[in-house]
Amino acid sequence: MAFLNTLPGAVAEGLIWGLLAIGVYISYKVLDIADLTVDGSVCTGACVCAVLIGVGCPVIPAVIVAFLAGAVTGVVTGLLHTALGIPSILAGILTQLMLYSVNLTILGGKSLATIDPRTNRLLLNMSDNPKSIIVMIGIVAAVIIGLWLFFYTEIGLTLKSTGDNADMSRAQGVDVSRNKVIGLAISNGIVALAGAMLAQYKGSANINDGRGAIVIGLAAIFIGLSVSLKIKPNFVVSLIGVTCGGVIYYIVYNFVILLGLKTDFLKMLSAIIVAIFLAVPYLKTTHFQSKKTVPPIVKNTTGGEGDA
Amino acid sequence: MLKITNLQKTFNPGTVNEKVALCGLDLTLADGDFVTVIGGNGAGKSTLLNAIAGVWKPDYGTIELDGIDVTNMPEHKRAKFLGRVFQDPMKGTAPDMEIAENLAIASKRGIKRKFRWGVKKSDRKQYKELLATLELGLENRLSTKVGLLSGGQRQAVTLLMATLNRPKLLLLDEHTAALDPKTASKVLYLTNKIVSENHLTTLMITHNMHDAIEYGNRLIMMHEGEIVVDVSGEEKKKLTIEQLLQMFEVSSGSKFGSDKAILSK
Ligand SMILES: Nc1ncnc2c1ncn2[C@@H]1O[C@H](COP(=O)(O)OP(=O)(O)OP(=O)(O)O)[C@@H](O)[C@H]1O
Ligand SMILES: [Mg+2]
Numbered sequence: 001m002a003f004l005n006t007l008p009g010a011v012a013e014g015l016i017w018g019l020l021a022i023g024v025y026i027s028y029k030v031l032d033i034a035d036l037t038v039d040g041s042v043c044t045g046a047c048v049c050a051v052l053i054g055v056g057c058p059v060i061p062a063v064i065v066a067f068l069a070g071a072v073t074g075v076v077t078g079l080l081h082t083a084l085g086i087p088s089i090l091a092g093i094l095t096q097l098m099l100y101s102v103n104l105t106i107l108g109g110k111s112l113a114t115i116d117p118r119t120n121r122l123l124l125n126m127s128d129n130p131k132s133i134i135v136m137i138g139i140v141a142a143v144i145i146g147l148w149l150f151f152y153t154e155i156g157l158t159l160k161s162t163g164d165n166a167d168m169s170r171a172q173g174v175d176v177s178r179n180k181v182i183g184l185a186i187s188n189g190i191v192a193l194a195g196a197m198l199a200q201y202k203g204s205a206n207i208n209d210g211r212g213a214i215v216i217g218l219a220a221i222f223i224g225l226s227v228s229l230k231i232k233p234n235f236v237v238s239l240i241g242v243t244c245g246g247v248i249y250y251i252v253y254n255f256v257i258l259l260g261l262k263t264d265f266l267k268m269l270s271a272i273i274v275a276i277f278l279a280v281p282y283l284k285t286t287h288f289q290s291k292k293t294v295p296p297i298v299k300n301t302t303g304g305e306g307d308a
Numbered sequence: 309m310l311k312i313t314n315l316q317k318t319f320n321p322g323t324v325n326e327k328v329a330l331c332g333l334d335l336t337l338a339d340g341d342f343v344t345v346i347g348g349n350g351a352g353k354s355t356l357l358n359a360i361a362g363v364w365k366p367d368y369g370t371i372e373l374d375g376i377d378v379t380n381m382p383e384h385k386r387a388k389f390l391g392r393v394f395q396d397p398m399k400g401t402a403p404d405m406e407i408a409e410n411l412a413i414a415s416k417r418g419i420k421r422k423f424r425w426g427v428k429k430s431d432r433k434q435y436k437e438l439l440a441t442l443e444l445g446l447e448n449r450l451s452t453k454v455g456l457l458s459g460g461q462r463q464a465v466t467l468l469m470a471t472l473n474r475p476k477l478l479l480l481d482e483h484t485a486a487l488d489p490k491t492a493s494k495v496l497y498l499t500n501k502i503v504s505e506n507h508l509t510t511l512m513i514t515h516n517m518h519d520a521i522e523y524g525n526r527l528i529m530m531h532e533g534e535i536v537v538d539v540s541g542e543e544k545k546k547l548t549i550e551q552l553l554q555m556f557e558v559s560s561g562s563k564f565g566s567d568k569a570i571l572s573k
Binding site: 150152153154155156157158160161164165167168169170171172173174175176 | 361383384385387388390392394398399400401402403404405409410412413414416417418421422423424425426427469470
């Protein structure tokens with residue numbers, strides 16, 4: 001019963017992390033970059049949104065500015081990587097560290113900024129979970145539709161090919177460096193948007209928000225894709241799957257808390273989940289191959305024979 | 309069409325691994341030339357093609373394409389003029405994208421890409437017709453991910469992508485070397501067909517002396533970063549493998565020893 005009571009909250013917060021996971025999907029899956037900026041940019045989004053609302057800025061502009069701030073963090077990482085030749089993992093770590101200072105500055109040197117849901121008109125808040133869920137579904141849907149349209153344009157296709165095969169992309173006249181910067185900007189913009197939603201939902205932004213966010217995002221991606229890729233391996237289904245992955249992650253998370261696991265161990269749990277998902281494909285190829293019969297080729301993996 | 313003057317490239321200069329890959333190479337191609345390139349391992353053939361493609365900047369010398377000095381032009385900008393097929397069939401296509409999407413990207417090589425629908429219905433029709441010319445049955449698999457194709461099929465698609473927007477120069481770096489003999493000859497047949505139908509200026513590296521003699525109107529042999537043999541026209545038509553081997557020995561000053569296996573008949 002207690003579990004059912006926590007369910008709406010878990011779904012609402014899960015959708016926020018699902019949105020974050022969509023951002024991570026852009027860098028990790030589309031661009032093939034493990035971008036550690038995320039831990040900083042989600043906090044930037046939360047801080048910008050909370051502080052702007054705190055000084056009387058209406059919520060929608062505050063959210064938009066939070067998105068843009070996140071996009072800028074992505075540009076910084078992208079330029080560190082492409083213009084200065086720093087490996088992408090390190091570029092992300094450097095930006096993340098810079099953002100700790102930036103976020104502290106945004107918060108005015110304090111570690112916390114609160115937003116009162118009673119005096120401010122927020123898009124969502126934990127005091128009203130059904131509304132929060134509806135708002136989050138709307139935002140996630142809008143983001144997925146936007147990305148879907150974008151990634152099927154001439155420019156969007158080259159963003160996909162940049163991550164899929166950089167050699168081929170360059171040979172076809174694609175500016176791979178510029179595309180990486182654009183992709184990281186979009187990715188971190190979405191992550192910061194999730195941060196802005198999180199701040200409203202919790203009614204506060206904390207300098208420590210976002211620590212380990214990349215791991216939660218990856219967990220949501222792995223959980224989501226393990227299901228959605230079996231249904232239909234296309235972009236939109238994958239993004240929906242990733243969002244659901246965030247929700248499933250949070251439901252499990254809540255369940256584990258109810259079972260009495262000390263909250264101190266939750267980050268350990270997230271890390272273990274991700275480690276398992278990363279390790280399984282590797283172990284499969286090294287330890288579990290041979291002997292077993294080759295599975296029959298599933299028809300739908302060829303992506304729909306016979307075109308119009 | 310292509311004018312290369314005094315091209316030099318040394319890898320890892322100043323280290324124990326220092327390697328002079330190109331030493332003052334000059335090469336001029338006329339419009340419509342189909343040049344086959346042969347030479348032993350490490351002769352600098354790939355290095356030459358990579359220099360033309362702009363994978364890195366040469367240490368010295370200039371590269372002109374159709375009167376434009378491209379020596380300092382970044383790779384992705386230079387792609388406007390060039391069609392490229394690599395030795396590795398994995399390199400020329402995006403495996404996780406559909407055949408149609410790969411072709412769509414190639415169709416915009418050298419053209420400013422916009423926020424327009426990437427693969428339109430009319431495009432699919434055009435791609436279907438083009439794929440049909442390959443005679444590999446790919447015309448009904450436009451939505452198939454390229455990663456699911458065989459090496460030969462991928463190479464054929466790459467060839468199509470390289471020539472979809474007529475390139476000023478087509479660069480083929482042993483593009484059939486990784487294929488089984490039957491598939492290789494099929495891809496080579498397609499290459500010859502596309503090149504002659506479109507009168508494409510082409511540089512084709514091959515390890516097969518027979519192919520080098522049979523295809524194209526001009527043959528160059530490289531050795532230690534230099535062009536040591538350059539035959540064209542009637543002389544090339546009458547060339548035999550024995551003559552070619554002899555030329556190699558004379559120009560390189562060495563017997564045709566260890567390279568024999570590589571410069572196969
Ligand atoms: N990126 C690189 N770094 C260092 N050395 C290189 C590099 N690329 C090529 N080389 C060296 O330059 C020389 C010429 O190499 P290149 O690849 O052009 O030979 P090739 O004629 O294409 O030979 P093959 O027939 O084996 O492909 C070789 O000695 C090679 O080791
Ligand atoms: Mg080579």
